[in-house]
Amino acid sequence: MEFITVQNVFFRYDTQEQEGTTEQYVISDLSMEIRRGEFVAVVGHNGSGKSTLAKHLNAMLIPVSGKVFIDGMDTADERHTVDIRRRVGLVLQNPDNQLVASIVEEDVAFGPENLGIDPAEIRKRVDDALRAVDMYDYRLNAPHKLSGGQKQRVAIAGIIAMRPDCIVLDEPTAMLDPKGREEVLDTVRRLNRDHGITVVMITHYMEEAVGADRVIVLDGGSVLIEGTPRQVFSQVELLRRHRLNVPQVTELCYQLRACGVELSVLPLDEDECASMLREVLL
Amino acid sequence: MRDITLGQFFPADSLLHRLDPRVKIVLLIAYIVLIFYTGNILSLLFIALTVLAIVLLSAVPLRMYLKSLKVIIIIVLITSVLNLFYGTGEAIFQWGIIRVTWGGIRNAVFVSVRIICLILLSSALTFTTSPTDLTDAIERLLSPLAFLHVPVHEIAMMMTIALRFVPTLLEETDKIMAAQKARGADMESGSFLHRVRALVPVLVPLFVSAFRRAYELAVAMECRCYQGGDGRTRMKQLKLCSRDFVAMAVTLAAIAVMVLLNTLVTL
Numbered sequence: 352m353e354f355i356t357v358q359n360v361f362f363r364y365d366t367q368e369q370e371g372t373t374e375q376y377v378i379s380d381l382s383m384e385i386r387r388g389e390f391v392a393v394v395g396h397n398g399s400g401k402s403t404l405a406k407h408l409n410a411m412l413i414p415v416s417g418k419v420f421i422d423g424m425d426t427a428d429e430r431h432t433v434d435i436r437r438r439v440g441l442v443l444q445n446p447d448n449q450l451v452a453s454i455v456e457e458d459v460a461f462g463p464e465n466l467g468i469d470p471a472e473i474r475k476r477v478d479d480a481l482r483a484v485d486m487y488d489y490r491l492n493a494p495h496k497l498s499g500g501q502k503q504r505v506a507i508a509g510i511i512a513m514r515p516d517c518i519v520l521d522e523p524t525a526m527l528d529p530k531g532r533e534e535v536l537d538t539v540r541r542l543n544r545d546h547g548i549t550v551v552m553i554t555h556y557m558e559e560a561v562g563a564d565r566v567i568v569l570d571g572g573s574v575l576i577e578g579t580p581r582q583v584f585s586q587v588e589l590l591r592r593h594r595l596n597v598p599q600v601t602e603l604c605y606q607l608r609a610c611g612v613e614l615s616v617l618p619l620d621e622d623e624c625a626s627m628l629r630e631v632l633l
Numbered sequence: 634m635r636d637i638t639l640g641q642f643f644p645a646d647s648l649l650h651r652l653d654p655r656v657k658i659v660l661l662i663a664y665i666v667l668i669f670y671t672g673n674i675l676s677l678l679f680i681a682l683t684v685l686a687i688v689l690l691s692a693v694p695l696r697m698y699l700k701s702l703k704v705i706i707i708i709v710l711i712t713s714v715l716n717l718f719y720g721t722g723e724a725i726f727q728w729g730i731i732r733v734t735w736g737g738i739r740n741a742v743f744v745s746v747r748i749i750c751l752i753l754l755s756s757a758l759t760f761t762t763s764p765t766d767l768t769d770a771i772e773r774l775l776s777p778l779a780f781l782h783v784p785v786h787e788i789a790m791m792m793t794i795a796l797r798f799v800p801t802l803l804e805e806t807d808k809i810m811a812a813q814k815a816r817g818a819d820m821e822s823g824s825f826l827h828r829v830r831a832l833v834p835v836l837v838p839l840f841v842s843a844f845r846r847a848y849e850l851a852v853a854m855e856c857r858c859y860q861g862g863d864g865r866t867r868m869k870q871l872k873l874c875s876r877d878f879v880a881m882a883v884t885l886a887a888i889a890v891m892v893l894l895n896t897l898v899t900l
Contacts, residue, residue: 411852411855437858440856447801448846448849451794451850453764453765460868463866463868464865470868495801506853510856
């Protein structure tokens with residue numbers, strides 16, 4: 352069994368029932384698997400069930416029907432809840448609302464403290480986690496004095512300090528400026544590459560999904576398509592039909608191809624696009 | 634409003650800064666008791682000098698202390714004037730109903746010195762101890778009360794979170810006020826009542842947002858395996874070291890001197 356297995360999950364919020372929209376599930380018949388060490392991007396527009404899926408991966412939400420297994424543990428089994436949350440850390444969108452303490456290092460220590468770890472070991476984990484996100488120099492600062500990108504990196508450090516196998520990031524860059532986005536993305540990529548942490552990155556920026564090992568596109572609460580970024584983003588028509596876009600450079604070359612420019616594949620990033628255009632033009 | 638300092642902490646590296654916060658709180662209480670235990674001029678002088686020594690030891694600029702005294706100077710004046718006129722005994726000066734006695738003067742001096750010492754001492758604590766250390770120390774000092782089912786951990790957690798969100802919510806207030814002003818809200822002119830009413834459109838969004846933040850924070854805390862105080866450890870361990878014992882010994886000596894001064898000297 353893979354590290355994370357989602358089997359035919361259906362989910363709807365209780366409040367929906369009261370509002371009379373009983374037919375509509377936020378997540379309906381969703382199945383997916385995530386392997387250890389993978390970097391998976393989950394994309395989809397608002398209301399596609401992305402955030403709801405994220406909360407299923409660490410047992411914050413339990414499926415109405417279907418199963419979610421984390422390393423073989425059923426998330427519906429309350430005996431495993433704490434262990435699951437330690438192994439699968441969830442980073443939320445708004446960095447301001449996830450920091451607990453008024454000093455960076457004390458905030459990072461919050462998770463390990465909850466796990467009842469020995470003080471000397473916590474100290475070591477906090478220092479390691481802050482170095483891993485490149486925020487060690489700011490360990491004694493107050494979070495409200497940091498930039499958005501820095502705050503989000505502290506939030507990631509707070510998760511890393513619990514030594515999880517996997518981190519799930521729910522639109523971690525949505526509230527950040529371009530510089531902050533880049534900082535956070537770099538950090539996440541490095542954690543995946545150098546520390547072998549499995550990453551599930553939920554985003555609505557298609558550009559952010561390009562660097563992933565695999566892209567899963569959600570629409571209406573279930574998987575629309577999945578595959579490598581190249582496989583997924585070459586299906587421009589399908590994505591468009593579901594009101595989803597592709598990275599700008601892919602879109603550009605798609606349009607050029609429609610106008611008769613001969614391009615064999617669609618590029619995913621600026622460099623690739625530039626060299627392809629050069630070949631065509633020269 | 635953006636640049637507020639939390640509490641009144643003044644970072645420096647003095648003996649007082651390095652003392653264990655628990656010891657500081659307990660000693661502050663001891664000294665407060667001593668301040669009210671003064672029975673004669675000599676013991677009053679002694680406690681005033683002790684407080685002055687503590688203030689000098691804190692390595693915090695004196696103007697910071699003066700600033701905190703400025704707030705209460707009116708109270709000191711009013712209470713000492715009242716004490717001055719309500720003294721009993723033989724009048725040394727009388728003009729109509731105003732009657733000044735030696736007893737009155739003595740009371741006025743005692744009251745003002747006591748209040749000033751009180752403020753200086755508590756300022757010394759808040760200047761030299763960060764808010765986080767204070768909350769931490771309060772949690773540990775109150776921990777015996779947990780046996781009486783007092784939710785000590787929860788109270789401390791609430792204080793920590795409150796301290797953490799003060800600057801965030803202040804920033805948010807700024808933003809909302811700017812947004813309402815951009816929509817034509819007038820908050821600076823008009824009668825007092827008018828200005829209070831003008832705050833409603835600021836407070837409502839502020840409260841809504843505070844509740845949303847609280848909900849998100851609760852989710853984030855659960856994601857980080859928070860399950861209340863049971864089985865929780867702390868990264869920072871407070872440990873008493875030699876300087877803490879020295880501070881306690883000095884305080885005990887001060888108590889002994891006070892007892893001697895109060896019983897032996899009659900002035």
